[in-house]
Structures are given as structure tokens and as C-alpha cells.
Amino acid sequence: MKKLAALPLLCLLSSVAFSAPPLEKKELYKVGFAQSENNNPWRIAETNSFKDVAKECGWQLIVSDAASSASKQVSDVDSMIAQGVDVIFLPPREEKPLVPAVKKAKMRGIPVFLVDRKVDERIVKPGVDYVTFLGSDFVKQGERAAEQLAKLSGGKGKVIQLEGTTGATSSRDHIIGFNRVIDTYPEMTIVASQSGDYARDRGRKVMETLLQAHPDVSLVWAHNDEMALGAIRAIEAAGLVPGKDIIIGGKDGTRDGLQAILDGKLAFIVESTPKFGPLACKTMQRYANGEKIPTWIKTEDRLFDASNAAEHIADAF
Structure with a gap:
């Protein structure tokens, strides 16, 4: 009888173990964005994109800069976990060194959204260890x-x-x-x-x-x-x-x-595109609402050449 009584709890633990941490609906979230570096126009535009949507999304945004160091980026994620963030958006500099950071965030019940790069999917699984990947093919x-x-x-x-x-x-x-x-x-x-x-x-x-x-x-x-x-x-x-x-x-x-x-x-x-802020905001809101999120949300990429460069340069970063 004891084994039967324990079964629902075991099932619950199994369900939690094999899914990304849930996100409670709140008006204000403490959100971490652990940037890999801010030493080029693309990365700067990506960071600014998150800053630009923070207020309207109800984010108390914490931004870090790993200065092109994977080990520093791991430390940045650790710091965000220690600060009690609700969510982490992570553009991992390299796929293998950031695996422990993603695993640790999950263990602490913090959902992670990977942005523009992935981690080693042989070890860390989308929808299980992190919510989803936002980025290109x-x-x-x-x-x-x-x-x-x-x-x-x-x-x-x-x-x-x-x-x-x-x-x-x-x-x-x-x-x-x-x-x-x-x-x-x-x-x-x-x-x-x-x-x-x-x-x-x-x-x-x-x-x-x-x-x-x-x-x-x-x-x-x-x-x-x-x-x-x-x-x-x-x-x-x-x-x-x-x-x-x-x-x-x-x-x-x-x-x-x-x-x-x-x-x-x-x-x-x-x-x-580096402009992930609006997509990150929308995806996080959907997740907090209990929607099932695809494990990869692809961004659509255009081709620029002499026929359309002049048309798009004003909006470029």
C-alpha cells in the first residue's frame, strides 16, 4: 500500500524532471540577459533590443557582458541565479561550456530561453532543460x-x-x-x-x-x-x-x-537579425500563460544585394 500511495508523487517528480521549469504569471519579472560580448554592432543591437522592450514587457532587466569569455558567461549566469531572477535569456558563446549553466538554472527552477545560438543538444534538451531556442536556421x-x-x-x-x-x-x-x-x-x-x-x-x-x-x-x-x-x-x-x-x-x-x-x-x-527583444517578450508571455512552446522558434532571414540594399539601409543596425 505504501508503494501505491507513493506512485502519484513519483509521477509528479518524473513530470517535473522531464520538462522545463514553469513560469508564474506576474506583473513584474526579474529577467536576466547574459550577453556573450558587446564588441560588435550585431551584439550591441541584440542587447539594445532587450533593453528597448523591458519596460513594456514588465521586466526588471539584469544585463551582463561576458566579454567574449565562455567561463565569464557561466559566472554571469550563476550570478543571475543567485540574484533570484525569474527567467534567463542566454545567447551562449560556445555550445559545450554553457551546458552546466543551463542545467543549474533548471535545477533552481528558473526557465531558460536560448537566443541566437544553442548549447550541446546531446546533453541539454529543448523543452526539457530549457524552454526553447529563438534563432535562425x-x-x-x-x-x-x-x-x-x-x-x-x-x-x-x-x-x-x-x-x-x-x-x-x-x-x-x-x-x-x-x-x-x-x-x-x-x-x-x-x-x-x-x-x-x-x-x-x-x-x-x-x-x-x-x-x-x-x-x-x-x-x-x-x-x-x-x-x-x-x-x-x-x-x-x-x-x-x-x-x-x-x-x-x-x-x-x-x-x-x-x-x-x-x-x-x-x-x-x-x-x-539581432532584434530578438520583441520575440523574447512575446514568447515568455505565452509560456507564462501556459501555452505549449515549440522547441525552436525560427526567425525569417532575407537576402540583401544591390537590388534592395538602399531600401533597407535606414533600418539597419
């Missing part, structure tokens, strides 16, 4: 960039890929999608693929080195606009003409990137 972005380069080059050329942060799910998925499509074009070859850590100056330095090793490269795709702009500087310093001698594609949709399209130096940009 990075594999599709890579595929789209490769198709654009193939279209613009007639399916021929030697390619350099400037990768994002090593260990980030965005970088990994971009590589998967991009390489998969390039491999279908027999006369296109990726001669080098190296991380520029999403930074403009780092992208410039990497491109300078790769140009020396591969002076006959004709195509470049960078995992963000900042590295693409760095690559343009390196190409110009080598006495070559961006957009003519070497076709370059970017990803994000920054104002500087769109201006480079208008200047004829950048061929295209695959959009990746």
Missing part, C-alpha cells in the same frame, strides 16, 4: 550563401570561408550548410576555412594570411559582416578590387555591410 544560411556565390561565379572558383567563433553552434552549422552546397559544384573548391571569431580586425588579419597562401582565390564568404568588411580591407591592401577581382558575401545585415553593397565591394548579405 544556420545550416540554411550557409547553404544560401553558397548558392549565391555559385550563381554569381557561374559555379566556378576557389573559395575562402571565414568562420565565426570556434565552438559556437552558429559557426558549426554555417560550415555544414556552406560546405554541403559547395561540394555539389565540381569547379568550386574551398581552399581555406579559418576562424576570424566574428571580429572585423581578426577577419582582416586572417584574410591577409590566406591571400598570401592562396593568391588565386576568387570567392569569399564570411560568417558575419564584420569579418567580410575586414576581408575587404585585406583585399584592397593586396592591390585587388573587392567585387571585381574577388566576390565577397557576408551575413547579418549591418549598416556598414549594406553600405559596402552599395559601394560595390560586397556582393550580398544573408540576413541574421
